[in-house]
Amino acid sequence: MNIANSKYVPATVEAKWQKAWAEANAFQADVEPGKKHYYVLEMLPYPSGVLHMGHVRNYTLGDVLARYKRAQGFNVMHPMGWDSFGLPAENAAIKRKTHPKEWTLANIADMKKVMNAFGWSYDWSKEITSCLPSYYGPQQSLFIDMYNKGLVYRGEAFANWDPVDQTVLANEQVVDGKGWRSGAVVERRKMPQWFFKITHYADQLLADLDTLPDWPERVKTMQENWIGKSTGVTAHWKLDGTDGELELYTTHPETFYACTFCAVAPEHPLALQAAQNDDKLRSFLHEASSLGTAQETIDKAEKKGYKLPYSAIHPFTGQKLPLYAANFVLSTYGSGAIMAAPAHDQRDYDFAKKYNLPIISVIEHANANLEKEAYVGFVGTMVNSGEFNGLSVAEAREKMALAAEKAGWGQRKTQWRLRDWGLGRQRYWGCPIPFIHCEKCGVVPVPKDQLPVQLPEDVELTGSGNPLDRHPTWKHTTCPTCGGKAVRETDTMDTFVDSSWYFFRYLCPTLAQPLDKATVDYWAPHGVDQYIGGIEHAVLHLLYARFFTKALRDLGHVTTAEPFKALLCQGMLIGNAYQKADGTYLYPSQVELKGGKAFEKSTGEQVTIHPAEKISKSKNNGDSPDDLIARVGADALRLFILFAAPPERDVEWSESAIEGASRFLNRVWALTERAAAAPKEGAQNRDIQRKIHQTIAKVTRDIENFQYNTMVAACMELLNELQKAEGPLLVEGTEALIRLLNPAVPHITEELWSMLGHKTPLCFEQWPQADAELAKASEITLVVQVDGKVRAKLTVAADIAEAAALEQAKAAPEVLPWLQNRQIAKQVYVPGRLVNIVTSQ
Numbered sequence: 019m020n021i022a023n024s025k026y027v028p029a030t031v032e033a034k035w036q037k038a039w040a041e042a043n044a045f046q047a048d049v050e051p052g053k054k055h056y057y058v059l060e061m062l063p064y065p066s067g068v069l070h071m072g073h074v075r076n077y078t079l080g081d082v083l084a085r086y087k088r089a090q091g092f093n094v095m096h097p098m099g100w101d102s103f104g105l106p107a108e109n110a111a112i113k114r115k116t117h118p119k120e121w122t123l124a125n126i127a128d129m130k131k132v133m134n135a136f137g138w139s140y141d142w143s144k145e146i147t148s149c150l151p152s153y154y155g156p157q158q159s160l161f162i163d164m165y166n167k168g169l170v171y172r173g174e175a176f177a178n179w180d181p182v183d184q185t186v187l188a189n190e191q192v193v194d195g196k197g198w199r200s201g202a203v204v205e206r207r208k209m210p211q212w213f214f215k216i217t218h219y220a221d222q223l224l225a226d227l228d229t230l231p232d233w234p235e236r237v238k239t240m241q242e243n244w245i246g247k248s249t250g251v252t253a254h255w256k257l258d259g260t261d262g263e264l265e266l267y268t269t270h271p272e273t274f275y276a277c278t279f280c281a282v283a284p285e286h287p288l289a290l291q292a293a294q295n296d297d298k299l300r301s302f303l304h305e306a307s308s309l310g311t312a313q314e315t316i317d318k319a320e321k322k323g324y325k326l327p328y329s330a331i332h333p334f335t336g337q338k339l340p341l342y343a344a345n346f347v348l349s350t351y352g353s354g355a356i357m358a359a360p361a362h363d364q365r366d367y368d369f370a371k372k373y374n375l376p377i378i379s380v381i382e383h384a385n386a387n388l389e390k391e392a393y394v395g396f397v398g399t400m401v402n403s404g405e406f407n408g409l410s411v412a413e414a415r416e417k418m419a420l421a422a423e424k425a426g427w428g429q430r431k432t433q434w435r436l437r438d439w440g441l442g443r444q445r446y447w448g449c450p451i452p453f454i455h456c457e458k459c460g461v462v463p464v465p466k467d468q469l470p471v472q473l474p475e476d477v478e479l480t481g482s483g484n485p486l487d488r489h490p491t492w493k494h495t496t497c498p499t500c501g502g503k504a505v506r507e508t509d510t511m512d513t514f515v516d517s518s519w520y521f522f523r524y525l526c527p528t529l530a531q532p533l534d535k536a537t538v539d540y541w542a543p544h545g546v547d548q549y550i551g552g553i554e555h556a557v558l559h560l561l562y563a564r565f566f567t568k569a570l571r572d573l574g575h576v577t578t579a580e581p582f583k584a585l586l587c588q589g590m591l592i593g594n595a596y597q598k599a600d601g602t603y604l605y606p607s608q609v610e611l612k613g614g615k616a617f618e619k620s621t622g623e624q625v626t627i628h629p630a631e632k633i634s635k636s637k638n639n640g641d642s643p644d645d646l647i648a649r650v651g652a653d654a655l656r657l658f659i660l661f662a663a664p665p666e667r668d669v670e671w672s673e674s675a676i677e678g679a680s681r682f683l684n685r686v687w688a689l690t691e692r693a694a695a696a697p698k699e700g701a702q703n704r705d706i707q708r709k710i711h712q713t714i715a716k717v718t719r720d721i722e723n724f725q726y727n728t729m730v731a732a733c734m735e736l737l738n739e740l741q742k743a744e745g746p747l748l749v750e751g752t753e754a755l756i757r758l759l760n761p762a763v764p765h766i767t768e769e770l771w772s773m774l775g776h777k778t779p780l781c782f783e784q785w786p787q788a789d790a791e792l793a794k795a796s797e798i799t800l801v802v803q804v805d806g807k808v809r810a811k812l813t814v815a816a817d818i819a820e821a822a823a824l825e826q827a828k829a830a831p832e833v834l835p836w837l838q839n840r841q842i843a844k845q846v847y848v849p850g851r852l853v854n855i856v857t858s859q
Contacts, residue, residue: 700745
């Protein structure tokens, strides 16, 4: 190669090495007994057809780790697949008058091209696509196994019902009481549903968070709050106006005397009974049901109630307290009834203020200000609580619970916020639930030898209701038990099911059975070694994956109790938006910044700058990955992503930083050209040699600790130092730099490695090792303290002896004045760091 005339052309270099890796099956991973192994995984994408910069960041972070571990001698599993069922595909198919499968598979092909253009080291032989029978057939088999184990059941429960889309919605799909797609007011409707019995593992899901030290604490806290274990008292209060009683639950029995009213959920039997002869109450209950079942939505809504014709009799005071049907009480928590203590619960406080109900404080505390808000600190001394006055809150909590139990109207009980997972969706584009309804035999599973139950392709998609329910032939079948006429289950599974076990299916994607235990135990004996994905999935996806893993363990498919040993939640990519006077948005590359103002490059027109927010297609506040690859190459974009911020922090879009990454790569190219032509003889430079090995050690530490931004910074420093190198030292340093940069920018480093005469591609080379002796500093900075205060910082030989360090410290001009006329009582030397002198003064 004529390196003197070579030029770095990213498109040529990147295409060359992507082809070479593919031909060599460089990243295919198979079981190799006895070899150390590592499983790195990024959350799989939904194939919308467009790869956005959030994907680029996520997958680049994982790729650096995968390439590094491979170079460290690990057998690395790094797969990719597609979370490809779901309502967006169905809606897109309706809009485009096509089939969801065609739309989805075309999108996958488009996104896969862009993925390969970034050089991410995926083992595509492990690819899974959740909308194909090869994936959802084994999932149906697992579903039946979980049913037989008692972890799947069918029952009636309240759900969020979208009357326009005619489907159940998850809580997260209800926005301000309306369906996220249709905008229709959602109803709380009681209906038969399929459930996963996730509450069976509530204790384990909570306790096992302590076995995950390599998860972010905020994620574990979010999961803990979602599971919501609470210990309280279930109480049975007599009702005036009926022979029945009111069962309620409270986590704060110490506030019994603060109770000034009681409330029940709109679906509570007492509310429904009273509504039979009250049109206004019926209307109120219908309005209240429109909030859906999402706690966050209910908490934000205005608190409303309707007084029922009953009174609850307070067991401690004998008072008759008003009973309301209230829109903020959930039928799914406890018994669907509460004792309201407005002085010590903000929802109760807001309700009491609205309806002019008494607010009685039972906890005396200096910070309480009931004119403004409820006091929920639960620290202080009990007041207005009869015989319990003067006790601490903790003492009162215990003694009132005991008193309730002794009197026979209360019992201590543990409750969970966690509810069983309603998984049925009245939609076409999802995994069919493999069950059959027979009038004679009831609900029975499809025999395993008849799986998969495949979706019919000749369906009419209208956007309303379930096409499977309307299909003229698909749902009609025979009962496998009695042979009589029967119908298939037409609900499909929530797409969260598909993403709850995919990380195990990657390991045996073509197997007829769901999983091969030996293969799973080889790759993931303690779960995926490193999982990477957004904080937006911190609760549901991760919680469901944890549930599935425990279920698969109990079914004998896996050994591990947790799916992901370590978790990294990367920050978002954010950027300023640039809006023209006509309302349209420009891409950052179309804008020139001058003096804090923005101008369109092509016209000079000044445009409005909107503050940085998450990059989105609607605001054009980040160029598309395809355009950027065409302009600067994948490696420059990868480098920008890594250098701009630590992985867990947000990255702000910067055209200048992207250009800076490109310039750096060109400098590395130029350095390599010089190294390739360097003479075989040359003087050694101890400082440069030291820098080389210090950089190897630092980059190794930084990758292990996900400090990718400082990893890149260290390589930049080494590049600057190598400008002074000559001969063999220049070659040694350049080779080290190329190897250290390889996980971050794999294409250009492969090319530069070959330019230096190496025949083996870098993806098969071992990671460089730092020589500890050569990395040692020749000098160190020694801090000198006198009586606890820093008085000097001395530059001394790195191998200085203790006696010499003490003498130099005491002789330093900055130190001498602080030792005059004083006796030294003690002197301490911390090797390589500190001299501490204590005087008797």
